[in-house]
Amino acid sequence: MITQEQIKHIARLARIALDQDEEKQLSDDLGKILDYIEQLKQVDVSNVNPSYHCLEQENVLREDIAIDSNSREKIISQFPNSQAGFNKVKSIFENNDN
Amino acid sequence: MITNLTIKEIQDRLKEKKFTATQLTDFLIAKIEKEDSAINSFVYKSFDLAKEQAKKIDEMIDAGKELPPLAGIPCGIKDNILVDGLNCSAGSNILKDYVASYDATVIKKLKEQGAIILGKLNLDEFAMGSSGEYSAFGPTKNPKDLERVPGGSSSGPAAAVAAGFCQFSLGSDTGGSIRQPASFCGLVGLKPTYGAVSRSGLISLASSLDQIGPITKNIDDAQIVYQAIMGKDALDSTSVDKSCLQDFDIKKIKIGIPKEYFVSGIDPEVEKTIKATIEKIKESGADVVEINLPYSKYALACYQILLPAEASANLARYDNIRYGNRELHSGDFSESLEEIYRYARQKGFGPEVRRRIMLGTYSLSAGYYDAYYLRAQKVRTLIQNEFRQAFKYVDFIVTPTCPTLPFKLGERKDDPVTMYLSDLFTTPANIAGVCALSLPCKREQGLPIGLQIIGNFFQEDKLFKIAKIFEQIK
Numbered sequence: 403m404i405t406q407e408q409i410k411h412i413a414r415l416a417r418i419a420l421d422q423d424e425e426k427q428l429s430d431d432l433g434k435i436l437d438y439i440e441q442l443k444q445v446d447v448s449n450v451n452p453s454y455h456c457l458e459q460e461n462v463l464r465e466d467i468a469i470d471s472n473s474r475e476k477i478i479s480q481f482p483n484s485q486a487g488f489n490k491v492k493s494i495f496e497n498n499d500n
Numbered sequence: 501m502i503t504n505l506t507i508k509e510i511q512d513r514l515k516e517k518k519f520t521a522t523q524l525t526d527f528l529i530a531k532i533e534k535e536d537s538a539i540n541s542f543v544y545k546s547f548d549l550a551k552e553q554a555k556k557i558d559e560m561i562d563a564g565k566e567l568p569p570l571a572g573i574p575c576g577i578k579d580n581i582l583v584d585g586l587n588c589s590a591g592s593n594i595l596k597d598y599v600a601s602y603d604a605t606v607i608k609k610l611k612e613q614g615a616i617i618l619g620k621l622n623l624d625e626f627a628m629g630s631s632g633e634y635s636a637f638g639p640t641k642n643p644k645d646l647e648r649v650p651g652g653s654s655s656g657p658a659a660a661v662a663a664g665f666c667q668f669s670l671g672s673d674t675g676g677s678i679r680q681p682a683s684f685c686g687l688v689g690l691k692p693t694y695g696a697v698s699r700s701g702l703i704s705l706a707s708s709l710d711q712i713g714p715i716t717k718n719i720d721d722a723q724i725v726y727q728a729i730m731g732k733d734a735l736d737s738t739s740v741d742k743s744c745l746q747d748f749d750i751k752k753i754k755i756g757i758p759k760e761y762f763v764s765g766i767d768p769e770v771e772k773t774i775k776a777t778i779e780k781i782k783e784s785g786a787d788v789v790e791i792n793l794p795y796s797k798y799a800l801a802c803y804q805i806l807l808p809a810e811a812s813a814n815l816a817r818y819d820n821i822r823y824g825n826r827e828l829h830s831g832d833f834s835e836s837l838e839e840i841y842r843y844a845r846q847k848g849f850g851p852e853v854r855r856r857i858m859l860g861t862y863s864l865s866a867g868y869y870d871a872y873y874l875r876a877q878k879v880r881t882l883i884q885n886e887f888r889q890a891f892k893y894v895d896f897i898v899t900p901t902c903p904t905l906p907f908k909l910g911e912r913k914d915d916p917v918t919m920y921l922s923d924l925f926t927t928p929a930n931i932a933g934v935c936a937l938s939l940p941c942k943r944e945q946g947l948p949i950g951l952q953i954i955g956n957f958f959q960e961d962k963l964f965k966i967a968k969i970f971e972q973i974k
Contacts (some may be wrong), residue, residue, distance in 0.1 A: 416861040419842035431855055434917050439801045445879050452877030457695050462737035476601035482829035492837040
């Protein structure tokens with residue numbers, strides 16, 4: 403069970419706005435999916451190491467060398483809101499006068 | 501009909517000048533323009549690029565130059581793989597205006613090989629789905645039966661090949677997204693071993709599971725495309741160079757049938773067809789044995805934790821600030837930055853993507869990590885060990901690709917748990933990391949049914965050989 407309060411909290415962590423109908427729907431849907439996932443509790447995982455993917459790999463290292471990507475203009479052209487080649491965003495520092 | 505030829509047959513005809521690459525491309529462009537409105541497999545068409553590429557191949561042929569294996573072969577690309585200068589939406593409203601600034605490594609390789617790119621193909625949003633219905637660009641229809649889904653998430657790649665719009669396509673497979681649509685559309689689909697193909701330039705879903713692979717009309721074509729795209733890449737540190745070229749005799753091959761895959765939930769028609777196919781495999785001389793994969797039944801539940809968790813982290817980058825959807829950018833600076841993010845992500849993501857991000861965020865949140873993600877990672881170890889053990893005794897594992905026939909549009913759309921059951925037989929190969937392929941069963945009539953052949957780590961070449969033998973069984 404996931405309460406609507408929990409849904410609100412998760413939505414804030416996930417940076418997603420939800421309307422009330424969606425909160426209700428998600429609490430139902432997530433509840434059902436978590437019920438299905440419950441079966442993993444039947445598996446004895448004591449003394450089992452977690453695996454993060456399937457390759458038995460060491461760290462992969464390379465020299466840190468700058469390369470020219472020639473993509474500056476292409477990237478700037480993607481900004482939804484830009485001015486003079488800069489990406490325009492909401493200021494993130496509060497104005498603190500005291 | 502050009503659409504019934506193999507890659508090699510097309511190249512032979514190009515070399516013999518039976519037709520030119522430009523004529524072939526123009527023929528397919530006309531076909532797509534005429535027929536795709538009923539199927540909706542293309543999200544973006546790149547006909548100018550295709551014509552330019554075809555012209556180059558014709559010049560090479562005229563100059564008597566040696567042709568690389570994919571030269572002049574028309575293809576389509578799932579719209580979560582970047583092609584420089586083309587839109588890449590991932591089937592999402594949040595990336596509606598995004599234009600790729602570089603080629604994915606697989607695309608670089610296809611271009612070097614002279615393949616002709618006709619466009620970007622529809623998919624479930626961010627590759628989350630099993631029917632193609634979760635695309636912001638509308639559902640794709642199954643060309644074999646327009647009332648049914650083509651499978652997903654590589655809905656467009658499967659439908660476009662099945663409709664004869666292109667010779668092959670590239671898809672991505674995180675839990676069955678190549679094999680299941682290949683099965684639903686009567687095609688061959690390969691999920692390579694994790695690490696066999698570079699993922700650079702693939703829009704990440706679940707990074708520990710994602711692989712790019714081909715969807716084709718036959719095994720020979722799948723092998724040619726796979727060999728063109730595989731190999732270690734400096735831009736993907738999980739990619740490795742490994743392959744096992746070995747000849748084998750069908751009479752020395754042992755095939756395992758896991759009994760856990762023939763239990764409740766499987767459609768009787770699928771079961772009957774797969775069992776009949778297995779009988780024919782026995783007759784061909786292979787040693788077929790029953791095996792146990794007891795932990796495999798937990799693969800789907802394990803996947804239901806790993807995928808949303810990794811996806812919620814991967815999709816955190818879509819804030820619509822650096823790229824995305826211009827309409828969603830309110831430009832209203834009275835809101836806080838956080839409100840701007842929350843609005844763009846509410847309007848930009850569809851319900852299924854939001855559902856999985858929410859589930860993933862929950863399972864990774866403080867207090868739940870051990871109970872969900874860590875436990876799933878441990879179950880993953882058990883599933884991997886089980887496959888390693890099994891491959892000590894058998895060369896291949898054969899199962900149905902999907903428990904059901906292609907279902908009707910709308911039938912499962914609003915019920916996530918039933919929708920997820922489509923992935924029941926395909927997720928174990930992703931969790932274990934091994935290679936797997938779906939091959940259409942021979943049927944006189946009825947909807948397509950896929951046979952899944954699972955091979956050991958990096959044994960794609962061996963997998964193609966056995967699949968080729970099965971393909972020829974009447």
